[in-house]
Amino acid sequence: MHQVLLPLGDAPRIAGIGVGVHGVGALEDVFRLPDLWQLHLYAYEGVLEVDGTEHRIAPGHASLVPPDTEVRYRYRGRSEHLYAHLRLTGATERHAAPVMQDTRPNTLLIAGLLRGALAAVPATPARASAQLWTVLWHLTDAAPTRLGLAGDPVSAATAHIEANLAMPLSVADIAKLAGVSHNHLTRLFRGRTGTTVVAYIRHRRMARARHLLTASTLSITAVAAAVGIPDPQAFNKACRRELGAAPRAVRQSSGDVRA
Numbered sequence: 001m002h003q004v005l006l007p008l009g010d011a012p013r014i015a016g017i018g019v020g021v022h023g024v025g026a027l028e029d030v031f032r033l034p035d036l037w038q039l040h041l042y043a044y045e046g047v048l049e050v051d052g053t054e055h056r057i058a059p060g061h062a063s064l065v066p067p068d069t070e071v072r073y074r075y076r077g078r079s080e081h082l083y084a085h086l087r088l089t090g091a092t093e094r095h096a097a098p099v100m101q102d103t104r105p106n107t108l109l110i111a112g113l114l115r116g117a118l119a120a121v122p123a124t125p126a127r128a129s130a131q132l133w134t135v136l137w138h139l140t141d142a143a144p145t146r147l148g149l150a151g152d153p154v155s156a157a158t159a160h161i162e163a164n165l166a167m168p169l170s171v172a173d174i175a176k177l178a179g180v181s182h183n184h185l186t187r188l189f190r191g192r193t194g195t196t197v198v199a200y201i202r203h204r205r206m207a208r209a210r211h212l213l214t215a216s217t218l219s220i221t222a223v224a225a226a227v228g229i230p231d232p233q234a235f236n237k238a239c240r241r242e243l244g245a246a247p248r249a250v251r252q253s254s255g256d257v258r259a
Helices: 107-120 125-141 153-163 171-178 182-193 197-215 220-226 232-243 247-252
Strands: 003-007 013-022 028-031 037-042 046-050 053-057 061-065 071-075 079-087 094-098 100-102
Touching: 003 061, 013 107, 013 125, 037 107, 037 125, 046 061, 053 061, 053 100, 061 125, 079 107, 094 100, 094 125, 107 125, 107 220, 153 171, 153 182, 153 197, 171 182, 171 197, 182 197, 197 220, 197 232, 197 247, 220 232, 220 247, 232 247
Parallel strands: none
Antiparallel strands: 003 094, 013 079, 028 071, 037 061, 037 079, 046 053, 046 071, 061 100
16 A cells, blocks of 8 residues: 545544654554554654555654554664544545655654644644644645646746745745756746745745634644744744734734634
């Protein structure tokens, strides 16, 4: 098994979430969860076998295993990971994801969302569910694309920007991925969009920030990280400049007073 289809029409229901520690008493585990999906974010080296197919485990890798699937773990010693066991409904809206994928360079963001869900479960399970839902959507959207072969450098550039708003973005790196020079991309981008690449990135980051502030339960800190502006003062300044108000005020304008 190399790929799974996740029903993401509704938020997941969390049956268990935490930090798993294995490889201490034994170097191999075999188990099956009859009714629950398994999500793991790894911090160790090892091997996961899913229905006879082996997948390499490395720090920053994440796995998704459907219910009633036998899994076999082989460890190299003490092994820690973040995990969530969950129920998924919404069968009419299914999205593909690899059984195992490398989440870098977004590992810290995903780990932060999972730890936020873990902290929220006892008091605010709906918030925990929303954060885990965000992780699942990210894992289904993170399949690598060969941007340089797209045939349209501007489309390739905008696709890369949308997929990596949480990360540092430079015009030089985007141009390289789009298969053109820095100057050529700048000219093409201005001709197509009427703005610069840098201004476009700023606009898309703040559009996503507005959406997350007004439509999600993510903390303001998590929203800032999700749009690539993790410094609180810089995010506050960007919101005031682009959205006309501080992050908390933007959120309260939607009737949501949560931080």
